[in-house]
Amino acid sequence: MSSTILITIITLSVLAFVSAVILYVVAQKFKVFEDPRIDEVQALLPAANCGGCGFAGCRNMAEALVKADSFEGLNCPVGGASVMAEAARILGKVAPVVDPTVAVLLCNGSPEFRPRTSQYNGASECRISHSLYLGETDCSYGCMGWGDCERACAFDALHMDPSTGLPVISDDKCVSCGACVKACPRNLIELRKKAKKDRKIYVACSNCDKGGPARKACKVACISCNKCFKVCEFDAITIADNLAYIDAKKCTFCRKCPVECPTNAIIELNFPPRKPKIEIQAEIING
Amino acid sequence: MLKTFPKGGVHPPENKLTAAIPIEYMPLPESVIIPLSQHIGTPSITVVNKGDSVKTGQIIATGKGFVSANIHSSVSGKVNRIDFALDSTGYKQTAVFIDVEGDEWISTIDRSKEINKEVKLSSEDIIKRCFESGIVGLGGATFPSHVKLTVPSGKKCKVLIINGVECEPYLTSDHRLMLEKGEEILTGVSILMKALKVEKAMIGIENNKPDAIAHLTKLASTFRGMTVHPLKVKYPQGAEKQLIKALTGREVPSGRLPLDVGAVVHNVGTAFAVYEAVQKNKPLIERVVTVTGKSLSKPGNYMVRTGTPLSRLIEAAGGLPGDTGKIINGGPMMGKAVINTDVPVVKGMSGVILIPREESVRNEIKPCIRCAKCISVCPVSLEPYLLMTLSEKGLFERAEKERITDCMECGCCSFTCPASRPLLDYIRLGKSSVIKMVRERNLK
Numbered sequence: 001m002s003s004t005i006l007i008t009i010i011t012l013s014v015l016a017f018v019s020a021v022i023l024y025v026v027a028q029k030f031k032v033f034e035d036p037r038i039d040e041v042q043a044l045l046p047a048a049n050c051g052g053c054g055f056a057g058c059r060n061m062a063e064a065l066v067k068a069d070s071f072e073g074l075n076c077p078v079g080g081a082s083v084m085a086e087a088a089r090i091l092g093k094v095a096p097v098v099d100p101t102v103a104v105l106l107c108n109g110s111p112e113f114r115p116r117t118s119q120y121n122g123a124s125e126c127r128i129s130h131s132l133y134l135g136e137t138d139c140s141y142g143c144m145g146w147g148d149c150e151r152a153c154a155f156d157a158l159h160m161d162p163s164t165g166l167p168v169i170s171d172d173k174c175v176s177c178g179a180c181v182k183a184c185p186r187n188l189i190e191l192r193k194k195a196k197k198d199r200k201i202y203v204a205c206s207n208c209d210k211g212g213p214a215r216k217a218c219k220v221a222c223i224s225c226n227k228c229f230k231v232c233e234f235d236a237i238t239i240a241d242n243l244a245y246i247d248a249k250k251c252t253f254c255r256k257c258p259v260e261c262p263t264n265a266i267i268e269l270n271f272p273p274r275k276p277k278i279e280i281q282a283e284i285i286n287g
Numbered sequence: 288m289l290k291t292f293p294k295g296g297v298h299p300p301e302n303k304l305t306a307a308i309p310i311e312y313m314p315l316p317e318s319v320i321i322p323l324s325q326h327i328g329t330p331s332i333t334v335v336n337k338g339d340s341v342k343t344g345q346i347i348a349t350g351k352g353f354v355s356a357n358i359h360s361s362v363s364g365k366v367n368r369i370d371f372a373l374d375s376t377g378y379k380q381t382a383v384f385i386d387v388e389g390d391e392w393i394s395t396i397d398r399s400k401e402i403n404k405e406v407k408l409s410s411e412d413i414i415k416r417c418f419e420s421g422i423v424g425l426g427g428a429t430f431p432s433h434v435k436l437t438v439p440s441g442k443k444c445k446v447l448i449i450n451g452v453e454c455e456p457y458l459t460s461d462h463r464l465m466l467e468k469g470e471e472i473l474t475g476v477s478i479l480m481k482a483l484k485v486e487k488a489m490i491g492i493e494n495n496k497p498d499a500i501a502h503l504t505k506l507a508s509t510f511r512g513m514t515v516h517p518l519k520v521k522y523p524q525g526a527e528k529q530l531i532k533a534l535t536g537r538e539v540p541s542g543r544l545p546l547d548v549g550a551v552v553h554n555v556g557t558a559f560a561v562y563e564a565v566q567k568n569k570p571l572i573e574r575v576v577t578v579t580g581k582s583l584s585k586p587g588n589y590m591v592r593t594g595t596p597l598s599r600l601i602e603a604a605g606g607l608p609g610d611t612g613k614i615i616n617g618g619p620m621m622g623k624a625v626i627n628t629d630v631p632v633v634k635g636m637s638g639v640i641l642i643p644r645e646e647s648v649r650n651e652i653k654p655c656i657r658c659a660k661c662i663s664v665c666p667v668s669l670e671p672y673l674l675m676t677l678s679e680k681g682l683f684e685r686a687e688k689e690r691i692t693d694c695m696e697c698g699c700c701s702f703t704c705p706a707s708r709p710l711l712d713y714i715r716l717g718k719s720s721v722i723k724m725v726r727e728r729n730l731k
Contacts, residue, residue, distance in 0.1 A: 117626065117627065118626045118627070121613075121624075121647070121648060121649050122649070122709060122712050123652075123709035123712040123713065127716060128709075128712050128713070128715075128716050131715065131716055131719060132377060132623070133376070133377025133378060133623075133626065134373075134377060134378055134379065134626075140378065140379060209371075213371065
């Protein structure tokens with residue numbers, strides 16, 4: 001009886017020792033060296049795994065940062081300048097200054113401006129509706145309102161407004177990861193340079209049709225009348241494909257073009273109210 | 288035992304309301320809109336300008352490249368403008384607007400009613416004439432016919448298959464054409480046989496058209512090498528590969544063409560158009576369109592000039608019923624709803640169906656219950672439920688492995704799904720994404 005127990009103990013001990021030796025040898029032989037800085041940098045990153053940097057996840061971004069010779073072209077839009085500066089400090093490199101951006105919808109075609117001419121009854125996804133026909137309105141460039149962008153947003157920054165049928169982007173929550181840009185089949189979302197107090201001036205239209213048909217389909221469409229182009233003193237406005245575009249890097253927020261635009265396609269946001277010039281003159285005359 | 292394809296298929300209610308109504312010639316409209324892309328392939332290029340006078344049958348746009356077709360003016364009059372217009376595909380494309388003035392035909396067209404059965408042209412000349420006359424497949428796919436008639440070297444066509452199946456519900460345009468223009472169609476078939484240099488032609492007709500089968504069988508006995516084959520009624524028998532399988536028993540492999548099994552398929556409407564082009568020198572400027580719907584007061588089959596707005600057709604059929612929910616271009620299974628009634632008739636339009644509102648709305652989408660009905664009805668042995676999920680999640684590489692590109696978009700899966708899932712909507716999306724992905728990969 002006791003010999004059985006003894007044999008068992010000895011057998012198992014020998015087996016355990018041999019296994020331990022094999023495991024040790026294998027572990028030494030196949031040891032993979034991993035830069036400890038990768039873990040350090042990954043801890044800094046926001047762990048959102050949103051893909052905004054262009055990599056599959058934060059781990060891949062951390063590996064790329066450690067491997068890279070310079071930070072040129074690498075940026076975590078979610079973490080922003082502070083995270084990039086911290087990562088640069090750990091890795092002993094310099095983080096280039098990248099302007100923070102924010103998502104902006106280049107369409108303002110709510111039902112009051114852009115009447116619905118047909119009714120879509122298929123699967124309620126923009127990408128399917130877009131592949132089938134020009135959409136519920138006569139504008140084949142504008143927002144279809146089925147919310148592919150809302151479903152793509154992982155930061156709760158984008159919600160469909162049921163009254164306008166358009167997505168509303170919250171500037172505070174938007175981290176400009178670009179998920180909505182990819183989700184929109186009509187490329188209606190642009191990542192624009194963020195300005196002070198979230199001020200924005202942009203052409204809220206993507207219609208590349210000529211003026212007539214564009215205006216017929218939507219009252220707030222850009223009709224490429226060139227008025228904004230002429231009034232702009234800073235060469236910020238370009239007109240291509242019957243559509244005006246304001247370069248956010250050149251725009252100085254002089255607020256001249258929104259007044260000129262005959263269709264109100266140029267939108268200004270988060271500005272103080274304009275000084276009522278005409279009334280002042282009237283007062284002077286009266287006074 | 289009647290022939291049919293072995294796997295899958297559905298039996299939608301036939302609703303062939305207009306089967307007994309003879310073809311009626313539509314009066315000319317005041318103006319026509321002729322889109323420049325009425326075929327698969329590169330859009331044609333206009334050869335007329337604003338203000339030009341054109342005659343009926345005059346060429347107004349020439350096909351550019353091999354897979355393209357000429358487009359002719361279907362009326363005589365003045366070119367009003369060349370502009371973007373909404374067409375039946377749901378997109379805007381360039382079209383020629385012509386204001387109708389009289390009905391003056393170009394002199395080369397033989398407008399006599401006699402049937403000319405003697406084929407004088409050689410094989411090459413027939414193919415050339417088909418290209419010049421802008422003949423495209425009139426079954427709905429609008430593939431330029433001259434391309435199908437040109438057999439590449441190394442391949443041999445053994446049998447010509449004529450598609451008189453008309454498996455889509457509601458549509459009766461091919462049925463009426465077979466009854467009324469039987470001799471012309473069979474002469475057209477003999478022209479096609481000569482062009483392809485084949486000795487054998489098989490005409491497949493579904494068994495729900497016994498009058499057409501009897502009529503064509505009687506006529507075919509006077510022509511050499513032609514046989515008429517009644518087929519068991521089953522949708523989508525009119526699909527090219529399914530029809531080949533039903534008639535010859537040979538299966539066209541995935542990603543290959545009918546010519547790989549020695550067959551070429553043409554529609555009866557195309558055979559008629561080929562007859563007119565070759566024997567009468569008349570380009571493709573009109574076609575039979577079935578205008579039908581349960582609440583339409585005067586549904587019928589109309590011979591319509593291309594470019595006629597749908598509103599004119601509906602007017603001729605008794606006006607737009609108040610309860611119309613959808614107007615469908617083509618058959619109810621594969622057709623597409625149009626946006627408005629200004630859309631013009633194009634070469635590939637076989638029918639216009641006005642669906643009442645209560646029938647036009649889709650049912651509420653419910654979760655998949657894994658009943659596998661979609662798998663059992665798929666005629667190309669795919670797994671639609673899986674393809675839908677893969678497309679929805681954007682897993683296109685896996686979808687490619689599951690052979691999503693073999694889908695011919697017949698809609699059997701969506702038709703049969705008890706949970707009303709939009710299977711085809713997603714599969715179509717996945718299919719186009721996979722095709723795009725493969726094209727990009729091949730470019731690299």
